[in-house]
Amino acid sequence: MSPDPAMNPHPAARADPAAVGPGAEAVSQARRTVAELHAELVRNGLVAWTSGNVSARVPGTDLLVIKPSGVAYADLTAESMVVCDLSGTRVSGELSPSSDTASHAYIYRHMPGVGGVVHTHSRYATSWAARGEPIPCVITAMADEFGGEIPIGPFAPIGGEEIGRAVVATLSGHRSPAVLLRSHGVFTVGATARDAVKAAVMCEDAACTVHLARLGGQLTPLPPGQIDALYRRYQDEYGQR
Numbered sequence: 001m002s003p004d005p006a007m008n009p010h011p012a013a014r015a016d017p018a019a020v021g022p023g024a025e026a027v028s029q030a031r032r033t034v035a036e037l038h039a040e041l042v043r044n045g046l047v048a049w050t051s052g053n054v055s056a057r058v059p060g061t062d063l064l065v066i067k068p069s070g071v072a073y074a075d076l077t078a079e080s081m082v083v084c085d086l087s088g089t090r091v092s093g094e095l096s097p098s099s100d101t102a103s104h105a106y107i108y109r110h111m112p113g114v115g116g117v118v119h120t121h122s123r124y125a126t127s128w129a130a131r132g133e134p135i136p137c138v139i140t141a142m143a144d145e146f147g148g149e150i151p152i153g154p155f156a157p158i159g160g161e162e163i164g165r166a167v168v169a170t171l172s173g174h175r176s177p178a179v180l181l182r183s184h185g186v187f188t189v190g191a192t193a194r195d196a197v198k199a200a201v202m203c204e205d206a207a208c209t210v211h212l213a214r215l216g217g218q219l220t221p222l223p224p225g226q227i228d229a230l231y232r233r234y235q236d237e238y239g240q241r
């Protein structure tokens with residue numbers, strides 16, 4: 001039985017937490033940030049056609065902002081971004097959210113420190129996923145950013161929260177903010193959406209370099225102590241403090 005629409009209006013028509021209230025400015029900011037970050041996926045060559053997506057948790061709310069499904073990157077605007085609650089249900093926006101929304105929402109619900117999630121089918125990383133192989137930590141840039149190998153997770157069907165489940169299960173116990181999903185692509189997480197985009201860029205860069213290295217001969221893993229030292233230095237000391 002469908003509820004009486006007068007008694008139980010469509011979620012988008014209900015007191016819209018994305019348009020009014022204390023979270024409104026945070027939602028607007030997240031819409032702008034997420035729209036802009038999609039351009040980074042294109043600029044860094046991580047996506048083809050409309051594949052790939054970025055989302056952000058809206059600070060101070062139980063909301064996320066994500067790309068609309070199947071819209072060309074050149075046409076994305078802050079206004080076209082979709083606001084959903086953390087169960088993945090749309091609460092604001094005209095368009096349908098990305099088909100990966102339920103998985104993004106699952107990640108936010110189960111990883112409270114995560115403020116941004118990115119998904120791509122970037123070529124080199126996905127070639128490792130196609131083989132079902134983790135990317136071994138054989139270069140300092142990987143120790144810095146990922147603190148070890150980039151792990152491989154199981155295959156999961158698209159559309160529900162199974163991918164989110166696979167991401168959370170694989171990343172727990174890893175320092176890596178990136179996971180390869182078998183036969184599919186890459187998910188990355190970060191404290192912010194920008195951090196997650198950075199991880200996606202670095203993951204593809206590492207996937208390419210390690211692939212090329214292996215074409216020329218055997219890979220030499222970095223010793224665990226060296227990886228720990230590099231990771232600590234990069235996370236705690238590198239850059240402007």
Ligand SMILES: [Zn+2]
Nearest residue numbers: 119121184185
């Ligand atoms: Zn995908």
